[in-house]
Amino acid sequence: QVQLVESGGGLVQAGGSLRLSCTTSGNSFSGYAMGWFRQAPGKERECVAVINQSGRNSYAAGSLMGRFTVSRDNAVNTVYLQMNSLKPEDTAVYYCAASKTYGSSWAAEYDYWGQGTQVTVSS
Secondary structure, three states: OOOEEEEOOEEEEOOOOEEEEEEEOOOOHHHOEEEEEEEOOOOOOEEEEEEOOOOOOEEEOHHHEOOEEEEEEHHHOEEEEEEOOOOHHHOEEEEEEEEOOOOOOOHHHOOEEOOOEEEEEEO
């Protein structure tokens, strides 16, 4: 069983930045691809960014490229999401998730999920 705990959410003004962290329990972190997802009220959950097990391959969803960056530090069992130039439409609950496979933007591929952290961007 893998437990994921997100942190770093909060209230920020438009144009600001936040860095989310997701720390996992256990010593198998490097065996999982990691994804960040978000869900705004009344909307479906969407993939934000994905990073593979080694951290060498990562991507952000097309519309977020250039503003959002995912990274990981396997030594401390943590994956990060750096969010810059935030917009009100980025307001959502952000979740991290772990996948035993190669990782994808498809939520069903992920085996473990965190509880989420709220990000609110004011205009």
